[in-house]
Amino acid sequence: VQQTLTVCVTGAAGQIAYSFIPLLLSGQVFGQVKINLRLLDIPKMETALKGVVMEIEDCAYPLIGDIQTGSNPKELFKNCDLIVFLGGFPRLPGMERKDLLQKNANIFKEQGEALQEVGKDDVKCVVVANPANTNCLILSRYATKIPRQNFTCLTRLDQNRAYAQVALALNKPLNSLKNIIIWGNHSTTQYPSIEHATADGQSFVLPDQGQFIERIQKRGAEVLNARGNSSVFSAANAVKDHIKDWFNGREDTLLSLGVLSNGEYGVQSGLCFSYPIRCLGAFKYEIVGNLELSDFSKQKLKVTEEELIQEQGLAESI
Ligand code: NAX
Structure with missing residues (x-):
């Protein structure tokens, strides 16, 4: 196991970063591995970033290595083993989905170009900023030297x-x-499926499957409405789980990660699609491509694939 990892967090002055950084530096992601930290945000957040650094110092984490902050991905992406992309353009009142997609596509284009220029050949990427799947796809398009399996959302x-x-x-x-x-x-067209799930080793049905699916699809909005703010610590916790299991491997269950499709289950190749994944350890994984799907599931996959194709079209028109 590597003793030091260099990790960059984008959107580092934002809310999810504020919950995620403590998980990372207290060893809950990589265990007892020293972390060199790179914190990227836009220039107007420079002072806020300084405040985040002060708080990191004040935690006196034994695992912290060196820290760099800034707004230039070409400086901060150098030598990184892992980049967590939390930074993105927020949806402002009155803004159309198309505008949001294109604003973020521009950010991920620029960051993909930076990766291509200065990134390590084996850097691992986790895209969280929305629209996460399509941002991930754009990033990979501009960082072609990096293996496609290294891009996840x-x-x-x-x-x-x-x-x-x-x-x-x-x-x-x-x-x-x-x-x-x-x-x-990762949107309201996602299909949360229990078709291959087990409880105590037995398959099961839910009292109301339709309600379950809709609840998960709209859970982000449910939290937003109740809290007056989007999901933050549950999102940071999920980023921790994603990276930890991808890094360490998990034998007991399939996991869900958005990864670049090679056409599994008839999904258009190249889309960033959340699939059943077996994490094998040391950041290796395989897409489990041979599950039997019911007609109901096939139809649900089509709906979410079509949305991703549309998003791809809008993002490409930048
Ligand atoms: P915040 O608005 O608190 O933070 C975003 C940060 O990104 C801000 O500090 C902003 O200045 C920065 N930023 C903007 N443009 C940037 C750029 N070009 N380079 C670097 N930094 C930039 O949002 P937060 O609540 O932290 O959420 C972060 C992202 O996660 C959002 O896009 C959000 O939609 C997305 N989410 C994704 C989830 C998922 O499951 N995939 C769930 C949680 C969350 O909603």
Whole structure:
């Protein structure tokens, strides 16, 4: 195991970063590995970033190596082993989806170009900023020297939400559940599936599957409405789970990560699609491509794939 990792967090002055950085530096992601930290945000957040650095210092984490902050990805992406992309353009009132997609596509184009120029050939990427799947796809397009398997986007929050809701519905402990899968886009078209899931080793049905699916699809909005603010620590926790399992491997269950499709399940090749994934350790994984799907599931996959194709078209028109 490597003794030091260099990790960059973009959007580092934002909310999720504020919850994620403590998880990273207290050893909850990589264990007892020293972390060199790179914090990237836009120039107007420079002072706020300084405040984040002060708080990191004040935690006196034994695992912290050196820290660099700034707004230039070409400086901060150098020598990174892992980059967590939390930074993005927020949806402002009155802004259309198309505008949001294109604003973010521009950011991810620039960051992809920076990766191509200064990134390590084996850097690993986790895109969280929305639209996460399409941002991830754009990033990979501009950083062609990096293997396509190294680009992932976060659907682990959706997975965690789905496990929690199933556990509540069945009145079973969380660790009795396996193989609940999030398919497709991190959006309201995602398909949270229990088709291959088990509880205590047995397949199961839910009292109301339609309600379950809709609840997971709209859980982000449910939290937003109740809190008056989007999901933050549950998102940071999911980023931790995503990286930890990708890094260490997980044998007991399938996991959901958005990865670049090679056409598995008939999905258009090249889209960033959340699939059932087996994490093998040392940042290796395989897409599990041979599950039997019901007609219901096939139709759900089509809907979310179509949305991703549309997003890709809009992002490409920048
Ligand atoms: P915040 O608005 O608190 O933070 C975003 C930060 O990104 C800000 O500090 C901003 O200055 C910075 N930023 C903007 N443009 C940048 C650029 N070009 N380079 C570097 N930094 C830049 O948002 P937060 O609540 O932290 O959420 C971060 C992102 O995660 C959002 O895009 C959000 O939509 C997305 N989410 C994705 C989830 C997922 O499951 N995939 C769930 C949680 C979250 O909603």
